[in-house]
Amino acid sequence: MAQEGLKLSAYAGERDRAGGRLLADALMDIFARHRIHASALFRGIEGFGIKHRLQTERLLTLSEDLPVLATAVDGRARIEEVMAEVASVSRHGLITLERVLLVTGNRDTVELAPGQEELKLTVYLGRQERTGGRPAHLAVVEALHRRGVAGASVLLGVDGTAAGVRRRGRFFARNAEVPAIVLSVGTRESIARALPDLRAMLTRPAMTIERVRVCKRDGALLARPADPPPAVGERPAHWQKLTVIAGGRSEFDGRPLHAALIRRLREEGAAGATALRGHWGYHGEHRPHGESFWSLRRHVPVLTVLLDTPANMRRWFEIVDEVTAQTGLVTSELVPALRAAGPDIEQGVLSLAEPRVPPMP
Numbered sequence: 001m002a003q004e005g006l007k008l009s010a011y012a013g014e015r016d017r018a019g020g021r022l023l024a025d026a027l028m029d030i031f032a033r034h035r036i037h038a039s040a041l042f043r044g045i046e047g048f049g050i051k052h053r054l055q056t057e058r059l060l061t062l063s064e065d066l067p068v069l070a071t072a073v074d075g076r077a078r079i080e081e082v083m084a085e086v087a088s089v090s091r092h093g094l095i096t097l098e099r100v101l102l103v104t105g106n107r108d109t110v111e112l113a114p115g116q117e118e119l120k121l122t123v124y125l126g127r128q129e130r131t132g133g134r135p136a137h138l139a140v141v142e143a144l145h146r147r148g149v150a151g152a153s154v155l156l157g158v159d160g161t162a163a164g165v166r167r168r169g170r171f172f173a174r175n176a177e178v179p180a181i182v183l184s185v186g187t188r189e190s191i192a193r194a195l196p197d198l199r200a201m202l203t204r205p206a207m208t209i210e211r212v213r214v215c216k217r218d219g220a221l222l223a224r225p226a227d228p229p230p231a232v233g234e235r236p237a238h239w240q241k242l243t244v245i246a247g248g249r250s251e252f253d254g255r256p257l258h259a260a261l262i263r264r265l266r267e268e269g270a271a272g273a274t275a276l277r278g279h280w281g282y283h284g285e286h287r288p289h290g291e292s293f294w295s296l297r298r299h300v301p302v303l304t305v306l307l308d309t310p311a312n313m314r315r316w317f318e319i320v321d322e323v324t325a326q327t328g329l330v331t332s333e334l335v336p337a338l339r340a341a342g343p344d345i346e347q348g349v350l351s352l353a354e355p356r357v358p359p360m361p
Contacts, residue, residue: 002110005102006079006352007208008072010086011274011305012093013055014043015065019089026089027070028159028166034082035164037104038124038206039072040157040179045302046259047274048266049093050342056259067274069305072161073102073124073208083350087339094272094307096239097337097350100208106199112192112209119191120212120331121149123182123198123205126167127156131201139201140182141280141288147194149186150214151283151329153245153301154290155276156180163204180279183303185212185331215242216321216330218284225317225332227310239335239348240313244304244320245283246328258302261323265306270316271340273306283329307338 010027018026024041031039044067046056055067072079079097087095103110112119121144129136137154144152158169160179167177186194191209199205215223225240244261252260258275265273278301280290290300306316324330338348 001105002101002103003075005073005100005208006076007098007100007210008079008083008086009096009098010070010090010093011049011095011272012068012070012090013049013065014068016092018091023090023093024068024070024159027086028161028168030082030085030089031070031072031161032166034078036072036078036082036161037074037102037164038160038162038179039070040124040155040160040181042069042071042155042157042276044068044274045277046262047272048262049272050340050345051092052266054262054266069274069276073100073206075102087350090341092342094338094340095350096241096307096335097352098210098333098335099352100210103195103207103209104205106202106205110195112188117188118185118212118214119188120210120333121184121186121191121194122208122210123184123202124162124207125180125182125202126162126177127180129177129202131203136202137180137182137280138288140198141282143197143201144182144184144186144194145282145288147197148190149184149194150190150217151186151245151281152182152184152288153278153281153303154180154182155303156279163206185214185329211333213332214329215317215332216324216328218328219324219326221321225310225313226334238310239307239338240310241305241307241333241335242313242317242320243331243333244324244328245301245330246324248277248300248302250327252323256302257323257328258304261304261320264319264323265316268315268319270306271308271312273304275302275304277302307335
């Protein structure tokens with residue numbers, strides 16, 4: 001079945017609290033109580049937010065306060081049910097709402113109407129789910145690569161829901177059903193070729209499809225971020241999201257690329273950025289690759305996400321363009337609703353007011 005859906009994402013710090021408990025745990029409880037179809041909590045490796053405090057992983061440090069990303073996907077009505085509750089407990093951090101096409105089950109044919117050249121496909125599955133005797137995430141990435149999809153990255157969650165049921169990571173457990181996602185970007189044609197393969201190999205497929213623009217690939221500038229619709233009064237009609245995907249071994253100015261990018265953005269006054277380490281993936285013609293026990297530096301994808309107004313994003317894109325002069329995949333998306341909050345600061349609202357973008361593909 002394919003239906004119009006929404007994706008709600010909350011960016012925060014892992015020590016942020018809601019009352020007497022951790023905010024991340026409170027958000028997962030909300031998603032479980034409302035039986036959200038697919039949700040996941042991801043632990044970032046570096047970032048900063050509206051307070052401009054740098055959060056980064058440090059070797060042999062037990063007192064880390066790393067960024068976290070909680071994301072939830074379901075039909076529009078179900079996500080709208082939880083919006084107010086999520087906003088009420090998230091007094092610090094950033095929340096976004098994005099429109100998606102939600103695909104569940106493997107019976108009906110999914111038709112992608114013409115009109116959008118590039119799409120983002122996200123597959124939701126269990127961390128140790130298997131298909132054909134092998135890890136499902138490896139099989140999914142291989143199918144995407146075989147069908148010519150431009151790039152894919154596997155992110156492992158630590159908590160979440162699958163088909164509305166809470167799946168929480170435990171220290172001494174296999175965590176087979178704890179959520180993971182495979183995030184991919186490709187042309188409409190390549191995504192259409194891959195969809196039947198993915199739906200056939202997964203027992204309970206759950207996927208989302210979104211609009212995206214590929215701005216850069218391996219140093220080549222292909223397009224700049226799309227201009228949004230006109231503003232509604234003083235409020236932007238849409239916000240903008242840039243995602244930079246590069247290998248963990250990629251460097252800029254003697255630092256890991258994601259670390260150099262985040263520090264430059266913070267120094268220049270950007271609103272925030274979050275880096276997430278993948279587990280497996282590829283981009284372009286490279287073969288899929290990932291964690292290696294013998295590698296001193298992880299050969300895995302790292303995704304860096306930044307959100308801001310379109311006007312500000314033009315400035316941040318110049319920094320992204322410089323840092324990715326040799327490598328990386330850079331994508332741009334329009335975000336219809338965003339709220340950023342901090343001490344004495346609140347910007348944006350979680351409202352899907354008109355004007356709306358065209359129907360999802």
